[in-house]
Structures are given as structure tokens and as C-alpha cells.
Amino acid sequence: MxxxxxxxxxxxxxxxxxxxxxxxxxxxxxxxxxxxxxxxxxxxxxxxxxxxxxxxxxxxxxxxxxxxxxxxxxxxxxxxxxxxxxxxxxxxxxxxxxxxxxxxxxxxxxxxxxxxxxxxxxxxxxxxxxxxxxxxxxxxxxxxxxxxxxxxxxxxxxxxxxxxxxxxxxxxxxxxxxxxxxxxxxxxxxxxxxxxxxxxxxxxxxxxxxxxxxxxxxxxxxxxxxxxxxxxxxxxxxxxxxxxxxxxxxxxxxxxxxxxxDAAQVQGVIAEATERFRQQTETRERGETHRLAPYLRAFERAAERLSAGEPMEEVCWNFLALDHAARCYLLDSNGRQAGRNVVLRVDRAERDARFLPLEDAQGASWLRRPYFRTALVSPGRVHVTGPYLSINEALPCMTLSMTVQVGERLCVLCGDIDWFE
Missing domain, CATH: 3.20.20.450 (EAL domain)
Incomplete structure (x- = not known):
């Protein structure tokens, strides 16, 4: 009615x-x-x-x-x-x-x-x-x-x-x-x-x-x-x-x-939540930058030594000595891995056991990986990926990469870090 x-x-x-x-x-x-x-x-x-x-x-x-x-x-x-x-x-x-x-x-x-x-x-x-x-x-x-x-x-x-x-x-x-x-x-x-x-x-x-x-x-x-x-x-x-x-x-x-x-009330709620998100994001990013700093320094030093002619097997030890550093490896200009992964075997043996078929990566093609393409496109500095799932052990991982001149060859040096939040 x-x-x-x-x-x-x-x-x-x-x-x-x-x-x-x-x-x-x-x-x-x-x-x-x-x-x-x-x-x-x-x-x-x-x-x-x-x-x-x-x-x-x-x-x-x-x-x-x-x-x-x-x-x-x-x-x-x-x-x-x-x-x-x-x-x-x-x-x-x-x-x-x-x-x-x-x-x-x-x-x-x-x-x-x-x-x-x-x-x-x-x-x-x-x-x-x-x-x-x-x-x-x-x-x-x-x-x-x-x-x-x-x-x-x-x-x-x-x-x-x-x-x-x-x-x-x-x-x-x-x-x-x-x-x-x-x-x-x-x-x-x-x-x-x-x-x-x-x-x-x-x-x-x-x-x-x-x-x-x-x-x-x-x-x-x-x-x-x-x-x-x-x-x-x-x-x-x-x-x-x-x-x-x-x-x-x-x-x-x-x-x-x-x-x-109520449009004004809702706009205030969303604006406050967005501001808290911004603050939390900036805090997390600062924490990640601080956490990555020692890896970046050690990785840059490894790249310098490799370009100076030192063997791959010797230049990465300072990087690999850091907690959660997983491996180093070298890619040619086509994304093919030259040589085996360089690792501290005593630290990785137990983790690697279940993924033994993936251990030997010599000759593997990492052409599809963003860390390879980014390093080639923007040489001269270290590039850092976001977290992703590593094929090596199915663990969260971040990869550092940088182009290096090894003799007559242009290569990409890579270093993986286990990345747990």
C-alpha cells in the first residue's frame, strides 16, 4: 500500500x-x-x-x-x-x-x-x-x-x-x-x-x-x-x-x-587503509634493501674478480659464505649455463637430496628467465629479481645478475638467495 x-x-x-x-x-x-x-x-x-x-x-x-x-x-x-x-x-x-x-x-x-x-x-x-x-x-x-x-x-x-x-x-x-x-x-x-x-x-x-x-x-x-x-x-x-x-x-x-x-565516510576508510598500506610497503622495502646490502656488495666484488680473470670457482666464496646464499652460476650470451653451479656443498647437500635430478645444470638454458634478459638489456649494474620459486629445490628465491666480460665473451653472472619472509 x-x-x-x-x-x-x-x-x-x-x-x-x-x-x-x-x-x-x-x-x-x-x-x-x-x-x-x-x-x-x-x-x-x-x-x-x-x-x-x-x-x-x-x-x-x-x-x-x-x-x-x-x-x-x-x-x-x-x-x-x-x-x-x-x-x-x-x-x-x-x-x-x-x-x-x-x-x-x-x-x-x-x-x-x-x-x-x-x-x-x-x-x-x-x-x-x-x-x-x-x-x-x-x-x-x-x-x-x-x-x-x-x-x-x-x-x-x-x-x-x-x-x-x-x-x-x-x-x-x-x-x-x-x-x-x-x-x-x-x-x-x-x-x-x-x-x-x-x-x-x-x-x-x-x-x-x-x-x-x-x-x-x-x-x-x-x-x-x-x-x-x-x-x-x-x-x-x-x-x-x-x-x-x-x-x-x-x-x-x-x-x-x-x-x-556514505561516500565521504567510505572515502576516508579507504584512504586510511591505503595510507597504512603505503607505510607498510615502504617499511618492508627498506627492510629488504638493508637485508640485500651484504649480498650486493659480495656479488659486485665477485663480478669484478671474474672480469679480472680469476676462476669462477674462486670468486663467489664471499657471497656464498653469507647466510641463505644458495649458488652462483655463469650464463653465456645465449642464456646457456657454462659450467656447474658453484655451491657450498656441506650447506646444500641435505636440501638437494630430493631434487638430485636437477643438480647438474651445466648447459641448461635460462634464456626465459627475467634475470638473464634484464642483465643483458641494462649492463653495468646488479639486477635483483622479486621472489620466485626456484627450480633447484622448489624454494622461494631471489636472483642477483650482472653482465661481466670474461675474456672475449660477454656473460651474465648469477647468484641465488633463499628468500624466506
Missing amino acids: ITEQQDKTAVAPHGFDLSVTSGLQRYSAHHGDLTLTSVFQPVFSLSHMRAVGYEGLLRAHDPLDRPVSPLDVFGDAARVGEALLVDRLAQGLHLENFALLGAEREWLFLNVHPGTLIEAYHSAALLANLRRLNIAPRRVVLEVLEDEATDLDALAQAVAAFRERGFLVALDDFGAGNVDIGRVWQLNPDIVKLDRIMLMHAQHRADMAATLPALVALLHDAGKLVLIEGVETEHEAQLALACNADFVQGFFFARPAPGLT
């Missing part, structure tokens, strides 16, 4: 009720004995420091006004064969309430059942609602999460068709359940949403914390924007910043609400 306080031109669509709560107009609907309505979880761009979208979320209450979990609502609907019916009802509510928000340029993130995209009747209903509300497809991000019964080929074709109409598509819950990198290639979304479980693992496991930036980089290389959902703490916000995610959602930034988020 429309109250006297509301715009006289507002007309509730069939099956929906329009009411005013705290001065905000909202549509609600009934499903069985439940009252359903919408709230919106903001999606923030960390770079823009503002909301760039809102995800429509269902809220349900029973006749006694007690909250009912949306999972229960959809679960009960699925058990009686009404999953698509409730999905359409939720979409309609979110679209109607989004139109009331007054958002001028933000996206609406709309969760859709795969059947909504695949089945012509349901997809036509979605398109009709958008036309009626004058919401352009480019402002809608369709969040897709296929279930085990979904025909993936049909879903991929449907996703492609909706993208051609101007919609954006997001793959939801990446990293949870059956959603893996293969689904990214098959469905070709515009945005990939990383499930909160990945943040939880990254908080407690150093290997996962190191993997998260690489995963985001992989998705970026595949042309996908990345949204991390479920950011609830300062630490998780720092992880999202560190892994170069494009977008974030979560209670740390803003909770779901019926209306638009």
Missing part, C-alpha cells in the same frame, strides 16, 4: 508493496508467509575510493517479523521446484529498489540463477523489467554461480549472448566449491569474485598470502577484473590492497543497507 508521504506518481508493480521506512521508499513482496525486500551491499573501487556498484541482497521476515536466512528461502524454493520463481521475484525486487536508490552511474550487481540466462522465458522477463524501469544493460552486472546440474555449454552460450547485449558478467564465489580457473576460461566473465574463504586462508598461511597476488595477476592477464568479497577486518583490507584487487566488498568498508552508502 502506498502511504500519504510518498510521491503520488509512484505505483507499485503487480505483486509488490511500496512503503516508506526512515524516509526511504522500498518495495517488498510476499512469498508464502514471508515478506521479502532488498538491501544493497556496496562494491568499492580501491583506486577510485568510492562505490562503483551495489549488489542486491534478499532479506526475508516471517509473520512475526523474525529474520529468515536467504539461504533458507532459496533452499526451500529449490526443494519444491520454485527456485527460478523465487529467483525472478528477487531480481524484480532488486531492480525496483535499485531504481528508487537514485544511483546515477553505479552498477547493479544482480545474482541470477543459471536458468534465468539459459531459459528464454525467464531471460525475456529480466529484459522486460529493465526496459520498463529504463535501466540500461551496461549498468547491470549479472552474477553467475552454476550448480552441479547446470549445462555449462548452454550457460556459456547464454553468458556470451547477454554480454553482446551490453551486460557485464561476474563469476561468483571463485575459490569455493566447484568454481575454479576452468570455469573462468569456459564462461569468460568480465569480473571474477574471489570468495572470502581465500582471504581466510591467506590470513593464516604464508603460502596462500603469497599466492593471492599471483592469482589476481593471472586473472588480470586473462582480461578479468577482480573483486574480493567478505573483507571484514583491517588485515583483510591490507591483503586486498597487497594483491592488487580492483574491487572489494565487505563489512570493513560498509554493511548492506536499504540506501546508498
Whole structure:
């Protein structure tokens, strides 16, 4: 029922009720004995420091006004064969309430059942609602999460068709359940949403914390924007910043609400988190510079001695005597290793045992390695890689490299350091 306080031109669509709560107009609907309505979880761009979208979320209450979990609502609907019916009802509510928000340029993130995209009747209903509300497809991000019964080929074709109409598509819950990198290639979304479980693992496991930036980089290389959902703490916000995610959602930034988020407040939260990230990054980089200094001095001295004509087997001992220095080796101008690795065998023997097939690297080609190419392109100084996984022992490693003139040959001297955070 429309109250006297509301715009006289507002007309509730069939099956929906329009009411005013705290001065905000909202549509609600009934499903069985439940009252359903919408709230919106903001999606923030960390770079823009503002909301760039809102995800429509269902809220349900029973006749006694007690909250009912949306999972229960959809679960009960699925058990009686009404999953698509409730999905359409939720979409309609979110679209109607989004139109009331007054958002001028933000996206609406709309969760859709795969059947909504695949089945012509349901997809036509979605398109009709958008036309009626004058919401352009480019402002809608369709969040897709296929279930085990979904025909993936049909879903991929449907996703492609909706993208051609101007919609954006997001793959939801990446990293949870059956959603893996293969689904990214098959469905070709515009945005990939990383499930909160990945943040939880990254908080407690150093290997996962190191993997998260690489995963985001992989998705970026595949042309996908990345949204991390479920950011609830300062630490998780720092992880999202560190892994170069494009977008974030979560209670740390803003909770779901019926209306638009407070732009000034959110900008302040993101700005403070970004400043702390800058400070932590600079502190870490200063620590790395200090930690690397003795290796750099010893490595430069080794390069000088090698250029002066001293044997490779003798020039590296000061470098290798440092804690965590792993090996030295020499590459020719084609990236082929000349001679064996120079190591302190007493320090490396136990570690090397399981990787004995890799011990003899004489003649190996390291042409693909960035440390080789960088040294050749920019001669005359020591180059330092970022941490990477060494093939020698499957350990984190950093490599120093520098071009040296050895007799008539231009070579690249390399030194590996075990690099544990």
C-alpha cells in the first residue's frame, strides 16, 4: 500500500508493496508467509575510493517479523521446484529498489540463477523489467554461480549472448566449491569474485598470502577484473590492497543497507587503509634493501674478480659464505649455463637430496628467465629479481645478475638467495 508521504506518481508493480521506512521508499513482496525486500551491499573501487556498484541482497521476515536466512528461502524454493520463481521475484525486487536508490552511474550487481540466462522465458522477463524501469544493460552486472546440474555449454552460450547485449558478467564465489580457473576460461566473465574463504586462508598461511597476488595477476592477464568479497577486518583490507584487487566488498568498508552508502565516510576508510598500506610497503622495502646490502656488495666484488680473470670457482666464496646464499652460476650470451653451479656443498647437500635430478645444470638454458634478459638489456649494474620459486629445490628465491666480460665473451653472472619472509 502506498502511504500519504510518498510521491503520488509512484505505483507499485503487480505483486509488490511500496512503503516508506526512515524516509526511504522500498518495495517488498510476499512469498508464502514471508515478506521479502532488498538491501544493497556496496562494491568499492580501491583506486577510485568510492562505490562503483551495489549488489542486491534478499532479506526475508516471517509473520512475526523474525529474520529468515536467504539461504533458507532459496533452499526451500529449490526443494519444491520454485527456485527460478523465487529467483525472478528477487531480481524484480532488486531492480525496483535499485531504481528508487537514485544511483546515477553505479552498477547493479544482480545474482541470477543459471536458468534465468539459459531459459528464454525467464531471460525475456529480466529484459522486460529493465526496459520498463529504463535501466540500461551496461549498468547491470549479472552474477553467475552454476550448480552441479547446470549445462555449462548452454550457460556459456547464454553468458556470451547477454554480454553482446551490453551486460557485464561476474563469476561468483571463485575459490569455493566447484568454481575454479576452468570455469573462468569456459564462461569468460568480465569480473571474477574471489570468495572470502581465500582471504581466510591467506590470513593464516604464508603460502596462500603469497599466492593471492599471483592469482589476481593471472586473472588480470586473462582480461578479468577482480573483486574480493567478505573483507571484514583491517588485515583483510591490507591483503586486498597487497594483491592488487580492483574491487572489494565487505563489512570493513560498509554493511548492506536499504540506501546508498556514505561516500565521504567510505572515502576516508579507504584512504586510511591505503595510507597504512603505503607505510607498510615502504617499511618492508627498506627492510629488504638493508637485508640485500651484504649480498650486493659480495656479488659486485665477485663480478669484478671474474672480469679480472680469476676462476669462477674462486670468486663467489664471499657471497656464498653469507647466510641463505644458495649458488652462483655463469650464463653465456645465449642464456646457456657454462659450467656447474658453484655451491657450498656441506650447506646444500641435505636440501638437494630430493631434487638430485636437477643438480647438474651445466648447459641448461635460462634464456626465459627475467634475470638473464634484464642483465643483458641494462649492463653495468646488479639486477635483483622479486621472489620466485626456484627450480633447484622448489624454494622461494631471489636472483642477483650482472653482465661481466670474461675474456672475449660477454656473460651474465648469477647468484641465488633463499628468500624466506
